[in-house]
Amino acid sequence: MDRSSQNTLAQQFAAMHNPKDLLMLCNAFDGGSAHALSTNPHAKAIASASYAVALVLGTQDEALTLEENLRGVKPIVAAGVKEGKPVTIDLQDGYGAQLPRAIEEVIKMGAVGCNIEDFSREKGGLYSVEEAAARIKLAKEAAAKCGVPDFVVNARTDALFQEKDGGMDVVIQRGKAYLAAGATTVFVWGGPGGRGTSSEEIKRLVMEFDGMLNMALHPGEGYLKKDEIQALGVARVSMGPGPYLAVMHAFSGLIDSIL
16 A cells, blocks of 8 residues: 555544544454454444453563564554555554654554553653653654654543542543644543443543544443444544453353363
8 A cells, every 4th residue: 555545544534533423443353353344344444452462462461562562463454454444553652762663663564543542661650741742743743754644643541540639630631632732532541440431521521622532332231332422422432352352252152162
């Protein structure tokens, strides 16, 4: 794919982030799952999930290196490129000083977007608002140098469960800074404990971010369903490692039934 065509695909992907028409992203974890998604007519785009990619590679999310992540997502991007669908890659925190290279490598593969977190694994804590916003700008600049200036950045903030004080006010401050720095959407994550966000909190985030909010979709009782999220005016929903965990649960059941 030439860079002009790739940037056109990035523009199309950016346009899919519309609060009036919820973008649903199922997250692939290997080439097979990406093929299933890319050939599904209902799937507009494909996302990876670093947690799931790490487990497929036999490691843990917190230990996943840039090189391992790139190796793991290569068949995911290839599946999307083959079907002409946008692919966005979970780049965790951007791997410190390796962020420009991470962007360059996924663009070389054919990706048109990425997910970047504001929790630094090197520091063991959140980047400052200023540092995190600067890293989003850096990612956009790196993409522009590669010929894809409309590369889509989904900026994840972990402030909701990392900050002891501030709560939603801190999340909003960070989210606005990230959007101003060039992010297309802000992903507000409730943390590994699943703190989640209430409907009232989502309404506030939608208002503050003009709808450019990414939420995690959790199947099951007690969580908002697709239609409910759509009604709140959210631009984008993703499932993270959910599809991988569901597949592994089914696989375990199959093993039990055989053995």
